[in-house]
Amino acid sequence: MRRLFTGALIGLALAGPVRAAPQTHTVNIEGMAFRPAHLVVRAGDTIVWRNQDIVPHAVSAAGIASGEITSGKEWRYRAVKAGDFTYICPYHPTMKASFSVKPESAK
Amino acid sequence: MQIKTLTAIATALLAAGAAYADNAGPNDAQIAAIVVTANSVDIDAGKLAEAQSDNKDVKAFAHQMVTDHTAVNKQATDLVTRLKVTPEDNPTAKSLAQGGQANMDKLKALRGKAFDKAYIEHEVAYHQQVIDALDKVLIPSAKNEELKSTLVKVRPAFIAHLEHAKHIQAAYK
Numbered sequence A: 001m002r003r004l005f006t007g008a009l010i011g012l013a014l015a016g017p018v019r020a021a022p023q024t025h026t027v028n029i030e031g032m033a034f035r036p037a038h039l040v041v042r043a044g045d046t047i048v049w050r051n052q053d054i055v056p057h058a059v060s061a062a063g064i065a066s067g068e069i070t071s072g073k074e075w076r077y078r079a080v081k082a083g084d085f086t087y088i089c090p091y092h093p094t095m096k097a098s099f100s101v102k103p104e105s106a107k
Numbered sequence B: 001m002q003i004k005t006l007t008a009i010a011t012a013l014l015a016a017g018a019a020y021a022d023n024a025g026p027n028d029a030q031i032a033a034i035v036v037t038a039n040s041v042d043i044d045a046g047k048l049a050e051a052q053s054d055n056k057d058v059k060a061f062a063h064q065m066v067t068d069h070t071a072v073n074k075q076a077t078d079l080v081t082r083l084k085v086t087p088e089d090n091p092t093a094k095s096l097a098q099g100g101q102a103n104m105d106k107l108k109a110l111r112g113k114a115f116d117k118a119y120i121e122h123e124v125a126y127h128q129q130v131i132d133a134l135d136k137v138l139i140p141s142a143k144n145e146e147l148k149s150t151l152v153k154v155r156p157a158f159i160a161h162l163e164h165a166k167h168i169q170a171a172y173k
Helices: A002-014 B003-014 B028-052 B056-082 B091-108 B112-141 B145-172
Strands: A024-030 A033-035 A038-042 A046-051 A074-078 A083-089 A092-102
Touching: A024 A038, A033 A092, A092 B145, B028 B056, B028 B091, B028 B112, B028 B145, B056 B112, B056 B145, B091 B112, B112 B145
Parallel strands: A024 A046, A038 A092
Antiparallel strands: A024 A033, A046 A074, A083 A092
């Protein structure tokens, strides 16, 4: 048992730093709002915007453009670049939200 | 000023509760007709403004009104079809259609900034009145739960449109 445990430890050490598996986060678009209005993800994670409103929406930020997301549809975005992003629905100027992408190695 | 048109719409929407049998408000079939007419009126005005305005903000707003109100009408039509409800014409729907036509007639005679100002002014008043009608007449009167929840679900879109229109209107004051 002790030998097995030591072996496991060595195995982990050889594998280098432990990386969390990429996660998927959901932003619901409903009631003419992005919910949650702010999200924190890690580089490599995916954000899915789901349009649960009747009218079409879109996600637009610097370097990010979903195109039209019609009712009942979703749009997936893999967050690669770390930083803070503010985005809007370009069709409805009242709709604003943001997300932060932490570097992959950050805890 | 288009007080006459606005008054016609306000009267039509807010009197809706009193215009029906034993003051019970419109039934679901009548609500369906009111919703479809209210959206259609704004789609027509939006198409006109898209074609007639030279202002990019007004054109973008008008385009959005056409897109959103078309989506709402599709949802409403799909729902009433599924529920086997046939929209029933009624005094409110008729008045809305007449008010919409009066607005179109007025707008067609205008050009440039005068057109933009009149169109946006009407959009502000129209959305406020539809929100009032949703809150005071349409949502409370709806019997079918799906119809009621659809009305509740479209309300935020009218609020967002109202705020958007007010934002543009501020540039004309």
